[in-house]
Amino acid sequence: MTDAIKIDVWSDIACPWCYIGKRNLENGLAAASIDEDAPVVEVTYHSFELSPDTPVDFEGDELDYLSTHKGISREQAQSMIDRVTGVAAQSGLDYRYDLLKHTNTVKAHELLHFAKAHGRQLELAERLMSAYFVEGRHLGRTDVLVELAAEAGLDADAAREALESRQYLSEVRADQKQAAAYGINGVPFFVIDGKYGVSGAQPPEAFAQIARQVWTEHRAVEATADEDAERVTAEV
Template sequence: MTDAIKIDVWSDIACPWCYIGKRNLENGLAAASADDDAPAVEVTFHSFELSPDTPVDFEGDELDFLAKHKGMPREQVQQMLQRVTGVAADAGLEYRFDLLKHTNTVKAHELLHFAKEQGRQHELAERLMAAYFTEGRHLGREDELVDLATDAGLDADAAREALQSGRYLDAVRADQAQATAYGINGVPFFVIDGKYGVSGAQPADAFAQIVRQVWAEHREPAGVEA
C-alpha cells in the first residue's frame, strides 16, 4: 500500500488568498482523483496569523485596516481588493469586503485545532472562511465561533470550553514556530511530504500536476534511481 501524500497548509482565515488557495487545491485534487491511478492525499491546516496585533473589535472597514497596515492610499487598496474579488470569483467564491469585519484570528485558530482533534478540521476551515469573506460574520467573538463550530458538526458546549480554556493556544504557537523554522513569511504556503514548498494561491491545474508528480514518486520502487 502506497502511503498518502501529506499536504500541510499554513494559512490564516483572514487571508483572502488562503481561501482562494484552499479552493484551488481542492479543485486540483478533485481533478487528480479522476485519474486511473488516483493519488491518495491527506491535507492538514496549520495556524499562521497575518496580523497578530489586530484588536478583536477593529474600528473601521477593510479599506481602513489595509491602508493603515500596508501604508497604502485607500484608492490603491480599493483596486487591490477589486482584483482579489475577481480572482476569488474565478475560483467560485463571492467575496464581500463591504461586509467584512476585521478581527484578531487567534481564537479561530484555537478552534481549528479543537476541530482537528474531532476529525472536523476541513469542515470548520471552510465554514470559518466562508463566514468571514462572504457573510460578514465576526470571527473574533466567542458566540459567533461556537455557532460556526456547530455548523461544522461540532458540539457547541465542547467548542465553547475549548475556546474558554485556551488549551489549544500552545498548538497554535507550535504551528507558528514551525512556519518560522521553514522560513514561511507569507501565506498560503503548502508543504508537500515535508520536502516540497509551494507558495501562494496556485491555479487548480498546478496543484493537480504537483500531486500527480509526487504520487509517481511514491509509486517508484525503493532504491530505484530516477
C-alpha cells in the same frame, strides 16, 4: 498500500489568498482524483496570523485597515480589494468586502486545532473562511465561533470550553514556530511530504500536477521496497 501524500497548509482565515488557495487545491485534487491511479492525499491546516496585533473589534472597514496598516491610500486599497475579489470569483468565491469584519484571528486558529482533534478540521476551515469572506460574520467573538463549530458538525459546548480555557493556544504557537523554522513569511504556503514547498494560491492545474508527480514518486518508492522484500525472501 502506498502511503498518502501529506499536504500541510499554513494559512490565516482572514487571508483572501488563502481561501482562493484552498479552493484551488481542492479543485486540483478533484481533477487528479479521476485518474486511473488517483493520488491519495491528506490535507492538514496550520496556523499563521497575518496581523496578530489586530484588535478583536477593529474600528473601520477593510479600506481603513489596509490604508492604516499597510501605509497605502484608500484608492490603492480599493484596487487591491477589487483585484482579489475578481480572482476569487474565478475560483467560485463571492467575496463581500462590504460585509467583512476585520478582527483578530487567534481564537479561530485555536478552534481549528480543536476541530482537528475531533476529525472535522477541513469542514471547519471551509465554514470559517466562508463566514468571514462571504457572510460578514465576526470571527473574533466566541459565540460566533461556537455557532460555526456546531454548523461544521462539532459539539458546541466542547468548542466553547476549548476556547474559554485556551486549550489549543499552544498548538497555534507551535504551528507559528514551525512556520518560522521553514522560513514561511507569507501565506498560503503548502508543504508537501515535508520536503516540497509551494507558495501562493497556485491554479488548480498546478496542484493537480504536483499531486500526480509526488504520487508517482510514492509509487516508485513502494516498487523499490517490494523488490527489496522479494530479494530478501529469495535469499532466505
